[in-house]
Amino acid sequence: MFGIGLVQGLYTTAKRFLMKKVTQAYPEVLPDLPPRSRGSFGFDADECISCGLCAEACPNGVIKVDYFLGEKNRRVLERYSMNLGYCLFCGLCVEACPKSAIFFKTDFDLACYRKDDTLFTWRGNGYRPSAAPESTPTAGAAAPPVARTAASEPGPAAATAAGAAPSAGKGA
Amino acid sequence: MQTLNDLFLIVASFFRGIMGSLGFPPLLTDAVMGLVSFVAVAALVTVNIIVILWVDRRVASFFQERLGPNRVGPFGLLQSVNDAAKLIGKESIMPAAADKRVYKLAPVIIFTVTMILYGFLPYGRGMSPVNMNAGLLFFIALSSTSTIAILMAGWGSNNKYSLLGGMRTVAQVISYEIPLAFSMLGVVMLSGSLNLGQISEAQRGIWFVFLQPLAFFIFLVSALAELARSPFDMTEAEQELIAGYHTEYTGMRFALFFMAEYANLFCVAALGATLFLGGWSGPILPGYIWFIGKTWFMVLVILWLRWTFPRARIDKMMKFNWKFLIPLSILNILLTGVGIKLYQYFTTVGR
Amino acid sequence: MRDSSIGSADGAAGSVTAVAAEARAADPALDALQTEEYTLNLGPQHPSTHGVYHAKLRLNGESIVGCENVIGYLHRGMEKLAESRTYAQFAPYTARFDYLAGVLNNWGYAMALEKLGGIAVPERAEYIRVIVAELQRIASHLVMLSSMVIDLNAVTGWMYAFTAREGILDLLEAVSGSRMNLNYIVAGGVTEDLPEEFEAKVKRTFEDLHARLDDFDRLVSGNEIFLGRTRGIGVIESGQALEYGMTGPNLRASGVDLDLRKDAPYGIYDKLDFDVPVLRGGDSFDRYHIRLLEIHESVRLVEEAMAGLPQGPVRTKLPKAWKPAAGEVFEQIESARGIQGYHIVSDGSAKPYRMHLRSPSFVNIGVLPELAPGLTIQDFVATLASLDIVLGEIDR
Numbered sequence: 001m002f003g004i005g006l007v008q009g010l011y012t013t014a015k016r017f018l019m020k021k022v023t024q025a026y027p028e029v030l031p032d033l034p035p036r037s038r039g040s041f042g043f044d045a046d047e048c049i050s051c052g053l054c055a056e057a058c059p060n061g062v063i064k065v066d067y068f069l070g071e072k073n074r075r076v077l078e079r080y081s082m083n084l085g086y087c088l089f090c091g092l093c094v095e096a097c098p099k100s101a102i103f104f105k106t107d108f109d110l111a112c113y114r115k116d117d118t119l120f121t122w123r124g125n126g127y128r129p130s131a132a133p134e135s136t137p138t139a140g141a142a143a144p145p146v147a148r149t150a151a152s153e154p155g156p157a158a159a160t161a162a163g164a165a166p167s168a169g170k171g172a
Numbered sequence: 173m174q175t176l177n178d179l180f181l182i183v184a185s186f187f188r189g190i191m192g193s194l195g196f197p198p199l200l201t202d203a204v205m206g207l208v209s210f211v212a213v214a215a216l217v218t219v220n221i222i223v224i225l226w227v228d229r230r231v232a233s234f235f236q237e238r239l240g241p242n243r244v245g246p247f248g249l250l251q252s253v254n255d256a257a258k259l260i261g262k263e264s265i266m267p268a269a270a271d272k273r274v275y276k277l278a279p280v281i282i283f284t285v286t287m288i289l290y291g292f293l294p295y296g297r298g299m300s301p302v303n304m305n306a307g308l309l310f311f312i313a314l315s316s317t318s319t320i321a322i323l324m325a326g327w328g329s330n331n332k333y334s335l336l337g338g339m340r341t342v343a344q345v346i347s348y349e350i351p352l353a354f355s356m357l358g359v360v361m362l363s364g365s366l367n368l369g370q371i372s373e374a375q376r377g378i379w380f381v382f383l384q385p386l387a388f389f390i391f392l393v394s395a396l397a398e399l400a401r402s403p404f405d406m407t408e409a410e411q412e413l414i415a416g417y418h419t420e421y422t423g424m425r426f427a428l429f430f431m432a433e434y435a436n437l438f439c440v441a442a443l444g445a446t447l448f449l450g451g452w453s454g455p456i457l458p459g460y461i462w463f464i465g466k467t468w469f470m471v472l473v474i475l476w477l478r479w480t481f482p483r484a485r486i487d488k489m490m491k492f493n494w495k496f497l498i499p500l501s502i503l504n505i506l507l508t509g510v511g512i513k514l515y516q517y518f519t520t521v522g523r
Numbered sequence: 524m525r526d527s528s529i530g531s532a533d534g535a536a537g538s539v540t541a542v543a544a545e546a547r548a549a550d551p552a553l554d555a556l557q558t559e560e561y562t563l564n565l566g567p568q569h570p571s572t573h574g575v576y577h578a579k580l581r582l583n584g585e586s587i588v589g590c591e592n593v594i595g596y597l598h599r600g601m602e603k604l605a606e607s608r609t610y611a612q613f614a615p616y617t618a619r620f621d622y623l624a625g626v627l628n629n630w631g632y633a634m635a636l637e638k639l640g641g642i643a644v645p646e647r648a649e650y651i652r653v654i655v656a657e658l659q660r661i662a663s664h665l666v667m668l669s670s671m672v673i674d675l676n677a678v679t680g681w682m683y684a685f686t687a688r689e690g691i692l693d694l695l696e697a698v699s700g701s702r703m704n705l706n707y708i709v710a711g712g713v714t715e716d717l718p719e720e721f722e723a724k725v726k727r728t729f730e731d732l733h734a735r736l737d738d739f740d741r742l743v744s745g746n747e748i749f750l751g752r753t754r755g756i757g758v759i760e761s762g763q764a765l766e767y768g769m770t771g772p773n774l775r776a777s778g779v780d781l782d783l784r785k786d787a788p789y790g791i792y793d794k795l796d797f798d799v800p801v802l803r804g805g806d807s808f809d810r811y812h813i814r815l816l817e818i819h820e821s822v823r824l825v826e827e828a829m830a831g832l833p834q835g836p837v838r839t840k841l842p843k844a845w846k847p848a849a850g851e852v853f854e855q856i857e858s859a860r861g862i863q864g865y866h867i868v869s870d871g872s873a874k875p876y877r878m879h880l881r882s883p884s885f886v887n888i889g890v891l892p893e894l895a896p897g898l899t900i901q902d903f904v905a906t907l908a909s910l911d912i913v914l915g916e917i918d919r
Contacts (some may be wrong), residue, residue, distance in 0.1 A: 092612065235679050460772065
């Protein structure tokens with residue numbers, strides 16, 4: 001009979017009208033993400049051996065490993081920076097790292113107000129604030145340097161601007 | 173209970189009494205009362221638009237398994253206010269090559285026409301701001317003048333998409349006037365009057381939707397086409413013509429089109445409630461409560477149809493009109509006439 | 524040779540232009556009426572061009588007289604980019620070609636590299652590849668179904684299908700960490716094994732998917748208005764489809780039974796038992812309906828592969844700077860939109876000398892200039908939606 005399809009459609013929408021809604025009241029209700037979910041990055045500076053495999057594996061040149069040669073000619077990590085504006089979140093760096101120093105975290109809330117805040121920097125064990133002159137911060141990026149331990153949370157670069165900071169050792 | 177029913181009439185006669193005792197000539201009294209009812213109607217239109225905006229968004233969301241706006245104000249009730257404020261704050265850009273007078277006049281005309289239509293609705297017994305004996309006819313005639321406004325918008329925008337939208341509207345609205353009018357003819361025959369108040373009065377016994385189900389169906393379909401609501405919204409087809417006739421409108425001018433569409437929706441739903449669902453007649457509750465309730469029922473049915481069905485194709489829609497709806501509406505008139513005669517025969521013979 | 528009248532005013536018999544032409548011939552007064560054709564740009568900014576696709580339409584009133592495809596608005600130079608990335612580094616980029624079916628792109632690329640380097644893939648990896656690829660195919664088809672109905676203004680249907688897709692995307696996130704551009708299928712296998720509790724999750728998701736698809740079906744497939752908009756619209760005959768080199772569900776909806784998973788099986792598709800739906804009509808409704816049927820077949824494939832999962836490793840790891848032998852290779856897979864092929868030329872170094880993608884959508888839109896004349900704008904929108912194109916792989 002003509003019209004039966006229309007009536008069935010009306011019945012379907014009426015049924016869904018009365019069913020429970022699927023909206024999640026974010027940010028009061030946070031989503032239940034699986035552990036592998038690729039949100040932000042975490043970095044363990046104690047584990048990092050500055051091999052540079054992650055920077056080599058990255059398709060977009062996101063990672064920059066600043067190190068210098070310390071005692072016994074071992075590499076000491078000075079600064080590890082990721083320019084997340086270019087990152088594909090492909091995970092090749094996480095795969096390449098032999099020490100699992102870089103890993104994914106599930107916090108996805110990465111929106112920020114300034115472009116400089118897309119550069120994530122972690123300070124390594126060999127971070128020397130006085131030895132290497134910091135590059136001039138871009139306008140508006142001036143903020144007091146935050147005292148942090150080696151394996152601390154990443155954050156917007158306090159005193160490092162986007163671009164190369166002159167490093168004492170070979171950059172990766 | 174009777175007091176509650178006649179609340180507005182009591183207030184109106186109170187004011188008339190004051191003016192009479194102040195020595196106003198009757199013409200001035202009528203003018204002042206006319207002004208008061210105009211303000212009341214304008215307020216009603218504005219409040220309706222704001223409420224329908226909210227209802228449309230919430231109902232649409234509920235059909236789609238989501239919650240809809242619920243952040244701005246309790247249950248998102250202030251969302252429409254937010255939208256209105258946003259639209260007022262936007263820049264009204266006019267295309268450089270647009271026909272300026274036509275372009276600027278179109279939203280004004282369409283909104284004005286819709287507001288005028290609110291004056292004819294019978295909100296309760298004796299509560300029609302304009303009580304015309306040929307009210308229904310005037311209503312239909314006025315509502316079709318909005319077609320000119322849409323064509324003006326389509327032409328004046330100097331945009332091929334807008335012109336397509338405008339031309340589609342003309343074809344669609346003019347064609348669907350006929351079954352709309354014919355479906356109402358059955359109701360007119362049953363009630364014997366074109367006066368909307370008397371039509372509501374005539375439904376004290378039984379609502380016309382039970383006596384004229386076919387006419388109700390035809391009215392619903394034609395009203396959807398007149399309103400250019402889905403499934404007949406090819407005039408402003410968002411997925412084909414970007415925004416149809418109001419592609420080039422921004423800011424307050426777009427807000428006027430937007431408001432006119434929702435105001436028209438309520439208006440036509442109210443007409444449907446008056447003609448078929450009994451208008452203000454109903455037990456216990458005051459007349460205007462029944463009127464508002466029935467109108468909102470019609471609005472919800474129209475929204476239900478809008479959010480379920482895809483859009484028809486314009487030439488198939490025209491075929492549907494000319495080859496199916498119009499013969500059906502003529503058949504309805506025939507059946508109504510026969511029915512009335514048989515009813516008269518049996519009631520006179522049986523006596 | 525087909526006598527194609529591209530750009531002429533005579534459409535197929537019964538079309539709007541043909542009827543108009545007849546009316547003119549019959550009535551001299553009408554014939555004297557002077558009308559003009561005009562050019563309308565559909566896109567690139569348009570709500571229903573599925574990306575930045577631009578069609579230059581010549582219109583007579585509302586019926587199309589001529590159509591020209593204009594593409595390139597999303598060109599990102601990916602094929603050139605490939606020449607300056609190592610093979611492993613380019614793998615994440617491949618998912619961005621057909622971004623709605625990311626893993627299927629990865630698989631084509633991985634297969635090409637495996638052939639180039641003679642790499643063996645463990646059995647468990649092949650099964651997992653099928654599972655994840657078919658899940659991605661379901662997600663891609665759900666996008667097509669929902670965007671087709673929203674182009675016809677059935678907004679509720681779009682929402683139902685997208686909510687169903689959310690369940691699939693949650694599964695993909697549980698497996699790889701990303702919802703859309705998964706970098707999961709790599710040369711040598713898959714990057715990680717399936718997570719625990721995956722089978723239970725899949726079962727729950729499929730229950731929800733079936734419920735929502737039933738609702739979607741009831742809402743859309745029998746709807747007389749929808750049928751009126753899509754039945755008999757944009758009919759592509761089987762000969763015409765083969766001439767234009769169309770592949771995938773569009774071809775199968777026109778009656779040609781060609782599916783690489785059955786006809787030239789790769790991976791373990793020859794061990795799995797599934798049907799390939801083929802419809803005869805070739806109109807937009809058939810192209811819509813076949814994807815609905817293919818979703819059910821993909822569900823069947825996933826359940827079968829999950830049941831038959833062997834134990835074992837999931838990846839043959841390649842050396843860091845892998846240098847394949849010089850040579851070229853062309854490998855094709857059945858992607859969600861058709862046959863997707865990767866042509867890789869290697870000169871013995873760690874970076875490819877040339878990488879070319881045979882993109883199914885690029886070939887599929889070639890039929891539009893011949894298909895469009897005779898349709899109205901509304902029909903054109905419906906047909907374009909039924910062809911299911913993705914600009915990412917057209918423009919690369």
